[in-house]
Amino acid sequence: MAQKMNIVCVTGTREKLQMAAMIASVAAATGDEVSVFLSMNALPYFLKGHTQDAPVEGELGTLMAQEKGVPSFKVLFQQAVELGDAKLLPCSMAMDIMKITHDDFDPEVGPATGLTRFLSDAEGGQMLTF
Amino acid sequence: MSDSKIVDARDTFCPGPLMELIRNMKQSNVGDTLELLSTDEGSGADVPEWVNKVGHEILSNEKIDGVWHIKIRKAK
Numbered sequence: 001m002a003q004k005m006n007i008v009c010v011t012g013t014r015e016k017l018q019m020a021a022m023i024a025s026v027a028a029a030t031g032d033e034v035s036v037f038l039s040m041n042a043l044p045y046f047l048k049g050h051t052q053d054a055p056v057e058g059e060l061g062t063l064m065a066q067e068k069g070v071p072s073f074k075v076l077f078q079q080a081v082e083l084g085d086a087k088l089l090p091c092s093m094a095m096d097i098m099k100i101t102h103d104d105f106d107p108e109v110g111p112a113t114g115l116t117r118f119l120s121d122a123e124g125g126q127m128l129t130f
Numbered sequence: 131m132s133d134s135k136i137v138d139a140r141d142t143f144c145p146g147p148l149m150e151l152i153r154n155m156k157q158s159n160v161g162d163t164l165e166l167l168s169t170d171e172g173s174g175a176d177v178p179e180w181v182n183k184v185g186h187e188i189l190s191n192e193k194i195d196g197v198w199h200i201k202i203r204k205a206k
Contacts, residue, residue, distance in 0.1 A: 026145050029152045030183055069142040071149065079149050083156060 004125025005032045006118075011130055012041030014054040014061045014073075020130040021076035028084025033125075036077070037118050038109075039091030042130075045074070046090065046109050047100065074106075081108045089113035132161035140169045140197060147173050148180055151202070155186070158204050163189065166200045173198045 005027045009020045020036065028034040044050050052074050056062050064070050080086035090105060092112040102112060137154045139147035147168035154164055166177060177200050178188050189201040 022145050025149055026180075029149065030180060067143065069146065071142065071146045076145070076149070079153070083149070083152050 002031045002033060004122065005034045006122040006125050006127045007034065007036045008127065008129040009036055009038050009042035010040040012045065012054055013057045014065065015057050016130040017042060017045065017054055017073040018061075018064065018070075018076075020128075021073035021080070023128065024086050025076040025080040025084065028080040028086040030084075032084075034080060034084060034086035035118070035121065036080070036086060036088050037091060037113065038088060039094045043090060043094045043098070046077075046088065046105050048104060048106055078108050089118060091115070132163065133158065134163045135165070137164055137166045140167050142168075142170065144170050144172050144176065146170070148177055151177065152180075155202075155204055160204055160206060162204045164202050164204070166198070166202065168198045168200070169196060170198075173200065177202075 007020050007024055009017065024034050024036050038046055045052065045054060052072060056065055077088060081088060087110045088108055089110050090112055092114045095112055135154065137151055139150040147166060147170050151164065151166045158164060174191060174193060178191055181188050181202050186205045187203040189203055191200045
């Protein structure tokens with residue numbers, strides 16, 4: 001059964017971004033309606049030309065960074081959008097603080113979204129935070 | 131005419147093989163057969179889980195010399 005899966009990405013570390021991207025891509029490709037709210041230190045990774053080399057938190061992150069065969073979190077988020085119609089929603093507050101507009105983001109990123117809108121759309125679904 | 135295709139996702143980690151399969155499934159027609167090759171240990175259980183959940187058909191699933199060979203028929 002399709003369900004609503006809401007993912008809040010706020011931490012800019014490799015492990016958290018990777019786990020969020022894995023869940024988003026698999027859930028979206030399985031038919032879930034996936035929305036990913038991007039804010040705080042996770043948001044800059046979705047800016048055009050920004051480094052994808054997120055700092056690691058610990059042992060697993062270090063191992064993942066060394067392995068060639070681990071799909072990058074950016075590719076997984078793109079696949080969530082392309083293969084499963086996931087939405088990547090940048091937090092409008094964080095965009096104001098960073099003084100950026102929608103044009104500054106990679107093409108897979110959706111419209112600027114406020115918390116009120118995100119929470120109201122998320123009603124009744126699952127909510128995961130990374 | 132139904133096609134048969136090999137999706138070689140060896141040496142990638144979860145969810146790489148699954149996403150590679152899904153990408154190829156999208157480009158295939160109903161009735162086509164895809165054979166996924168994966169060295170990711172979890173694929174043997176996880177890929178059939180996805181296939182069944184989404185409603186396609188597992189034709190065979192076996193591990194040969196450390197490589198999972200999972201044959202799937204696109205059912206819809």
